[in-house]
Amino acid sequence: MYQTWMRFFSPGPAHHRLGLVCLGVGLQHGALPTVGPRTLDHHVAVVISAGGGWYRGADGRRTTVTAPALLWLTPGVPHHYAPDPDTGWDEGFVDFAGPATETYTELGYIEPERPVVPLSDPSGPRAVVARIARAARRGNPLLEVETGAAVHELLVALRRARADLAPDGDQVLQALARDACTPMSVADHARVHGMTPTELRSAVRRAAGCSPKDYLLGIRLTRAKELLAATELPVAAVARRVGYDDPAYFSRLFTRRVGLAPVRFRAQQGRSVPGGWSDRVPDPDDPPMIHSPDSAEARPGEPIG
Template sequence: MYHTWMRYFTPGPVHHRLGLVCLGVGLQHGELPAVGPRTLDHHVAVVISAGTGWLRTPDGRTRTVTAPALLWLAPGTPHHYGAAPGTGWDESFVDFTGPATGAYTELGYIEPHRPLVPLTDTAGARAAVHRIVRAARRGNPHLEVETSAAVHELLVALHGARADTAPGTDPVLAALARDAFLPLSVTQHAARHGMTPTELRTAVRRGAGCSPKDYLLHIRLGRAKELLAATELPVAAVARRVGYDDPAYFSRLFARRVGTAPVRFRQRQGRAVPGGWSDRIPDPEHPPVIGPRPSA
């Protein structure tokens, strides 16, 4: 015996411009029949939350699937899988496509060459799937937009639940984030961790989907924007606080990556901060809590 529920959608051209669109969603459990061999023209994320089964990869190998796990079904790649006889498994799946799949693949959120991914848990992924399920009610005029947003959320949840890069278990990324504002080169960062630059690049690419230089730059520029918007620190002081001894180089880099000079960014953003200017440096780890105003 097995139980199954599924819906399929046909988003229009405008919806595809959202980056990702949902083509289908399903919830199944029990002794499900095997799927394939088959080849699809879009991506499918199959989330196994309980039970065991098997996956046959294009090289002819049969791999055991033990929940919690993710099956990546990539377009153009043959796949064949099924739940274990006698026990079955609990499965949810989401079919999706769109131009943003290329960027998500480059960043490591979609792994077409890694068809079986162990997970730490499936709670976040299942929450995203259930958002799609709720949006799939008949007559929902916002179905395509709501399901598109949930597919983005699903990819983020699955990336965070990977057993090899679960939150709190990647000391390299945590250490880089901690030391991001030190005036160190990538080679110097690698040496601090007892790694070669190549080893550091591999670790950061696996964990964050980008190079160490870009990872550090994202953190530095984000912090620089906060300081420019919420304090009166001179641009040279901002540059030093985020790791750049040469304020001219910092300004050129900021303008190239942000699209505007630091001074111009401050003029556009700073005065919108509630409460006006402040000489207090904002702490991203402890944001203010905005609650209801006290009654008069």
């Protein structure tokens, strides 16, 4: 015996221009029927949270599937799969398409070459699938946009749940982020980790979908923006704080990447912050507050900036 619930959608051209559209969602469990052999023209993420079975792809090899796991079904790739007939499995699936799938594949969030991906914890992806299912109620005027936005969330949740990555992020990326603003080359970072530059590039590409240089640059520019917006440090001092001894080179790099020169960015985003700038992540249960100089009482709910 098995149980199945599913809905399918037909988003219009304008929704496709948002980048991702959800084409369908389903929740199933039990000894489900065999799927395929078949070939699709869109993507499907099948999140298996309990049970096990098998998958066979274009190469004809049969791979054992043990929950928690993800099946990536990608366009144009023949596939064939089923849960174990005795134990079945518990799955949630989302069909999706759109031009953003190419970028997500480039960044490593979608992995066509890995149709079976072990997951460390399926609860995050399953929660997103459940939200899509709730949004699929008939008569929801926000259906296409709400479910399309949730596909973006699903891809992030699946990336975070991959069993080959540490729960709090790849350790190499954490170390790179910690040392990003020191004046070190990619080769220097590789030596710190006991890796060759090629090994470091492979590790960062797999974990972050970009080169070490781009990963470090993103962190440096983010920090530079914070310093430009929240302090009155000269641009040269900001450049040194984020690892660049040559302020002219920093300014050219910032302008090329951000689209504004550092002084223009400061003119647009700079502000005086009563009580000082905080880099603490806001807590919804403890909102930032401004203390009025004329009153000892805080005024809850006012943003600090």
